[in-house]
Amino acid sequence: MSFSYTNAVDLAAGIAAGDFSAREVATSFLDRIAETDDQLNAFLAVDVSGALATADAIDAARARGEALGPLAGVPVAVKDVLTTKGLPTTCGSKMLEGWIPAYDATVTANLRNAGAVIIGKTNMDEFAMGSSTENSAFGPTRNPWDAGRIPGGSSGGSAVAVAARQAPLSIGTDTGGSIRQPAAMTGVVGVKPTYGGVSCYGLVALASSLDQAGPFATTVADAAMLHAVMAGHDPRDSTSIDAPVPPVVQAAANPDVKGMRIGVVKQLTGEGFQREVREHFQESLDALADAGAEIVEVSCPHFEYALAAYYLILPSEASSNLAKFDAMRYGLRVGDDGDRSVEQVMALTREAGFGPEVKRRIMLGTYALSSGYYDAYYGQAQKVRTLIANDFAAAFSQADVLATPTAPTTAFPLGEKVDDPLSMYLQDIATIPANLAGIPGMSVPVGLDDQGLPIGLQFMAPAMADDRLYVAGGALEAAIGWEARP
Amino acid sequence: MPAISRDEVAHLARLARLDLSDDELSHYAEQLDVILTAVTRVGEVAAQDVEPMSHPVMLDNVFRADVLQPGLTAEEALSAAPAVEDSRFRVPRILDEE
Amino acid sequence: MRFEQAISEFDPVLGLEVHVELNTETKMFCGCSTTFGAAPNTQVCPVCLALPGSLPVVNGTAVESAIRIGLALNCAIAPRSRFARKNYFYPDMPKNYQISQYDEPIAVNGYLDVDVDGDTYRIGIERAHMEEDTGKSLHMGGATGRIHGADYSLVDYNRAGIPLIEIVTKPIEGTGEKAPEVARAYVAALRDILRSLGVSDVRMEQGSLRCDANVSLRPDPQGPFGTRTETKNVNSLRSVERAVRHEIERQADVLAAGGTIVQETRHWHEDTGKTTPGRTKEEAEDYRYFPEPDLAPVAASEQWVEQLRATLPEPPAQRRARLQQHWGFTDLEMRDVVNAQALELIEQTIEAGASAAGAKKWWLGELARRSNDSGVALPDLPIDAVGVARIEALVAEGTLNDKMARQVIDGILAGEGSADEVVAARGLALVSDDTALLVAVDEAIAGNPDVAQKVRDGKVAAVGALVGAVMKSTRGQADAGRVRELLVARLTGE
Incomplete structure (x- = not known):
């Protein structure tokens, strides 16, 4: 029996009710991965035995009449940037090939506690640097809508796993759009929660002040179910917010936008966006207005500097975060012939272990933090960050949520932007502001372009008002009644 | 400000412990120049009186109690090490004291 | 250069x-x-x-x-x-x-x-x-x-x-x-x-x-x-x-x-x-x-x-100045105290009832010598301020003389217990009962008639030999000052 097109809420309910077993569900998705992943390359590791063992344990617990967790028996794919005890965690890099962490990320532990079946680790741009998943050391992930195209990134593997129904749910991380942009490219729902809403412990950091893990799902309600399990305060993460998780599940269950003010960000519309993207965005706004929402225009004048600020802050933090990969305590070591110095071995290892985009960003960040340049670059970027946060504050005084297209284009062909970093960076033009300000964002699929490629719409909400995303997203999903199936 | 020289790129590579090839030095010099020219735009914003924002969350005094927590055994700590000797991480010779 | x-x-x-x-x-x-x-x-x-x-x-x-x-x-x-x-x-x-x-x-x-x-x-x-x-x-x-x-x-x-x-x-x-x-x-x-x-x-x-x-x-x-x-x-x-x-x-x-x-x-x-x-x-x-x-x-x-x-202790320099004045030590004495790491020890010994001079005498004298000999820092010796204060009290009340006090210190450092336990176990109390002493005094006079006569004749300085005899017969457990008083009284009627 195939469960590929059963959503996660129904899978959890069916397993809890005994309509089918967790093992049947796990087997179905494992079979699907086996059939499709040679082509898609969404997974870096598939944990067949672990998944089946967890599924059996769930079935046994149910048979004993024990209370089951909210995700009991539901397969979840995890981006390979989150540590998983006993399962390899590579971050898509040769640097960590073969590393098996001795500990779970808090998100991973939360999944296990909720009864989720961790089915495997998904492909990604190396250390989450990229917007196409082409920067993986283990080959690109392909878009199930057109295998000649990229799936977005950096969480391309997790997006594809859900889009291709290799898993009903998956987890990605989003530093500048790395959940929302691939969600748009593959026609699924992807959410970046409020910064601090989901623990970063065990998330191998790209840019610590921007990174946030979040859910992928085929429906808004499924995403809410996973979001609620992932989120919550964690004393091991000093930036974790000590407050109740926003009521996302309830919001997704009652997506009523009557009277909701939806702000359209003036600076994120128009010429820079592909024609079909603009058209579907407008149609979606019309549908929301029909459902009772009030559409208003807001202006965020400093957003035009967001990309520049982001590409200073991110590489700066990344250059420091990635310094720990030095061939001393774990991971790759190259050139240790007994004669070379530790400095040479570190440099040879990092040269061999990191791909071109990682090196590019390390160099950029090293430059931006250098004495003499700090004030003009990193310092100024932080001030721009303040101005962008102020823009959001002003916008949210006029609107309850903001709406933009998620990405300027639909999925582009593999290889098109690999050596054109600026063009690649522009993919995140609409998603980056939310990361800089720490607010939540969601991409919802809204249709296909003329070539049959998915288009996404992004909602953003104030910090810790993640539930508003689920109201707006749920309403949009209901209004346009479109389910994406590649 | 950009127009980053090949020598500067070599200096950055040394700071970042990257043994870049000659081709890479040239290539990155070119690309960093393009990127830096683009990001230099942040300087166009008048922001003298603006507080820098290093973090999106306004928390302070996030402390841990001074209480022992279980850590790793030496075996676990050393399990992923490229080289081990005498319960320590074996590393190539160090040229200078810090 | x-x-x-x-x-x-x-x-x-x-x-x-x-x-x-x-x-x-x-x-x-x-x-x-x-x-x-x-x-x-x-x-x-x-x-x-x-x-x-x-x-x-x-x-x-x-x-x-x-x-x-x-x-x-x-x-x-x-x-x-x-x-x-x-x-x-x-x-x-x-x-x-x-x-x-x-x-x-x-x-x-x-x-x-x-x-x-x-x-x-x-x-x-x-x-x-x-x-x-x-x-x-x-x-x-x-x-x-x-x-x-x-x-x-x-x-x-x-x-x-x-x-x-x-x-x-x-x-x-x-x-x-x-x-x-x-x-x-x-x-x-x-x-x-x-x-x-x-x-x-x-x-x-x-x-x-x-x-x-x-x-x-x-x-x-x-x-x-x-x-x-x-x-x-x-x-x-x-x-x-x-x-x-x-x-x-x-x-x-x-x-x-x-x-x-x-x-x-x-x-x-x-x-x-x-x-x-x-x-x-x-x-x-x-x-x-x-x-x-x-x-x-x-x-x-x-x-x-x-x-x-509010949790800060008194600054060390200020504290030293205060204690020096209170105890009446000279600058030189105070420096010795600090160098020997004896400040806290002396302070505690005084708190336990000893005089400043008495506390200093033991910590900087006998105990400092033991510390030097053994290479164990003064604060790490297995004797505490309470023990030293008790020894000083026993000396002051006449129960111990200095020689016996050193034996008590030996006992404490050897782990034989508190000052009183060492005194009891080693039988170190001075004989302070005049009746018992008088027996020994009379024996000494009887055994040294020539010396006794000299004293009777007014050569009081000669009494030292008789004191020595009494101390010998009491195996040192008598207060020499009291013995002398008893001898002089016996021989001169004063």
């Missing part, structure tokens, strides 16, 4: 950076133990090994210690202070950045007064900030076990992440020929304060207190500072003094020969008493400091700071 000549030609300016390891139970950013001397890599976790995905969380007790140190050094406590990353690659630093503080330290702008030969020098404190220690490397192969010439190194990360406070002075000017002593006195005074705060073991030999000494010379004491060198890791009080003295002499030689001083770090060699060059300013790392995004700022409210201020 000899030191005296160097000082006659140049004016030294010092700057001292002291790193102190806090004695918290756990590390600065994780829950690993800080115990010294554990087996290698047994006090580590994902955080202090910088395993991917791990995150630091600040030890609140370490922050409180930092604030208390700042207050004890008369610093202003920053209402808002932040951690920053100091980026440089080094194998004993797992993250290849050190979490430290940069432009927003926890404490700034204080001072510490130190006395050298009766003069007080006010040492300005620039800042005190929080950071973390590194691991330790063993250098293998090569001839010396030193870093140079080694084939490879072995790293133990037990020490990585132990909380450190770095205390940096302002430039210390106007010390002239006293510069080396002032440097030493500053580190000693700082150590005393840190010890009295109870925030650190302050054991220089174990590296829990380490000093870097910046030295520069200038020909004109009113002129601009000369180029400085920074001598790293000077790890005893004596070495601080020697290293500063050596560096003044060395720089004077260079300058007198028309050379220039290179701004560099230098390494101190205990064995040769010399420094050798390390890294020059040109080779220095660009540390690329930036605010640590994994940690929230520290906001020290006035209320919190005042709560901590």
Whole structure:
């Protein structure tokens, strides 16, 4: 029996009710991965035995009449940037090939506690640097809508796993759009929660002040179910917010936008966006207005500097975060012939272990933090960050949520932007502001372009008002009644 | 400000412990120049009186109690090490004291 | 160049950076133990090994210690202070950045007064900030076990992440020929304060207190500072003094020969008493400091700071002055007390009922001698203030004489129990019962008729021989003064 097109809420309910077993569900998705992943390359590791063992344990617990967790028996794919005890965690890099962490990320532990079946680790741009998943050391992930195209990134593997129904749910991380942009490219729902809403412990950091893990799902309600399990305060993460998780599940269950003010960000519309993207965005706004929402225009004048600020802050933090990969305590070591110095071995290892985009960003960040340049670059970027946060504050005084297209284009062909970093960076033009300000964002699929490629719409909400995303997203999903199936 | 020289790129590579090839030095010099020219735009914003924002969350005094927590055994700590000797991480010779 | 000549030609300016390891139970950013001397890599976790995905969380007790140190050094406590990353690659630093503080330290702008030969020098404190220690490397192969010439190194990360406070002075000017002593006195005074705060073991030999000494010379004491060198890791009080003295002499030689001083770090060699060059300013790392995004700022409210201020002990110098006056000791006696680490012991002994003179007599006399003989520091001898006070009381009331008191000390140090238990077990009480003594007195008179007659004839000095006889027959357990009184009374009727 195939469960590929059963959503996660129904899978959890069916397993809890005994309509089918967790093992049947796990087997179905494992079979699907086996059939499709040679082509898609969404997974870096598939944990067949672990998944089946967890599924059996769930079935046994149910048979004993024990209370089951909210995700009991539901397969979840995890981006390979989150540590998983006993399962390899590579971050898509040769640097960590073969590393098996001795500990779970808090998100991973939360999944296990909720009864989720961790089915495997998904492909990604190396250390989450990229917007196409082409920067993986283990080959690109392909878009199930057109295998000649990229799936977005950096969480391309997790997006594809859900889009291709290799898993009903998956987890990605989003530093500048790395959940929302691939969600748009593959026609699924992807959410970046409020910064601090989901623990970063065990998330191998790209840019610590921007990174946030979040859910992928085929429906808004499924995403809410996973979001609620992932989120919550964690004393091991000093930036974790000590407050109740926003009521996302309830919001997704009652997506009523009557009277909701939806702000359209003036600076994120128009010429820079592909024609079909603009058209579907407008149609979606019309549908929301029909459902009772009030559409208003807001202006965020400093957003035009967001990309520049982001590409200073991110590489700066990344250059420091990635310094720990030095061939001393774990991971790759190259050139240790007994004669070379530790400095040479570190440099040879990092040269061999990191791909071109990682090196590019390390160099950029090293430059931006250098004495003499700090004030003009990193310092100024932080001030721009303040101005962008102020823009959001002003916008949210006029609107309850903001709406933009998620990405300027639909999925582009593999290889098109690999050596054109600026063009690649522009993919995140609409998603980056939310990361800089720490607010939540969601991409919802809204249709296909003329070539049959998915288009996404992004909602953003104030910090810790993640539930508003689920109201707006749920309403949009209901209004346009479109389910994406590649 | 950009127009980053090949020598500067070599200096950055040394700071970042990257043994870049000659081709890479040239290539990155070119690309960093393009990127830096683009990001230099942040300087166009008048922001003298603006507080820098290093973090999106306004928390302070996030402390841990001074209480022992279980850590790793030496075996676990050393399990992923490229080289081990005498319960320590074996590393190539160090040229200078810090 | 000899030191005296160097000082006659140049004016030294010092700057001292002291790193102190806090004695918290756990590390600065994780829950690993800080115990010294554990087996290698047994006090580590994902955080202090910088395993991917791990995150630091600040030890609140370490922050409180930092604030208390700042207050004890008369610093202003920053209402808002932040951690920053100091980026440089080094194998004993797992993250290849050190979490430290940069432009927003926890404490700034204080001072510490130190006395050298009766003069007080006010040492300005620039800042005190929080950071973390590194691991330790063993250098293998090569001839010396030193870093140079080694084939490879072995790293133990037990020490990585132990909380450190770095205390940096302002430039210390106007010390002239006293510069080396002032440097030493500053580190000693700082150590005393840190010890009295109870925030650190302050054991220089174990590296829990380490000093870097910046030295520069200038020909004109009113002129601009000369180029400085920074001598790293000077790890005893004596070495601080020697290293500063050596560096003044060395720089004077260079300058007198028309050379220039290179701004560099230098390494101190205990064995040769010399420094050798390390890294020059040109080779220095660009540390690329930036605010640590994994940690929230520290906001020290006035209320919190005042709560901590209320926990500060009396400053050691002030306390010493107060006790000296109270006890009536001379400067010289007080210095002996401090040098013997007997201040607390004497204070406690007096609290337990002894007189100041009595407490000093035992601790600086008999017990100091035992301490010297055994190589065990006075505070570590297995005898406490209560025991010493009891011995002194027994002597004062006439139950023991000094010789017997020393036997009681023997017993206590040998683990035979309390003073009273040793007295009882060894049968050491003086015979104070006159009836019993009179028997012995009469025996002595009967046994020495010639001597007795001399006394009767008015030669009272001759009574000494009879006292000796009584003491002998009582095996020393009599109060010699009382015996003499009884003998004289018997023989002269007085």
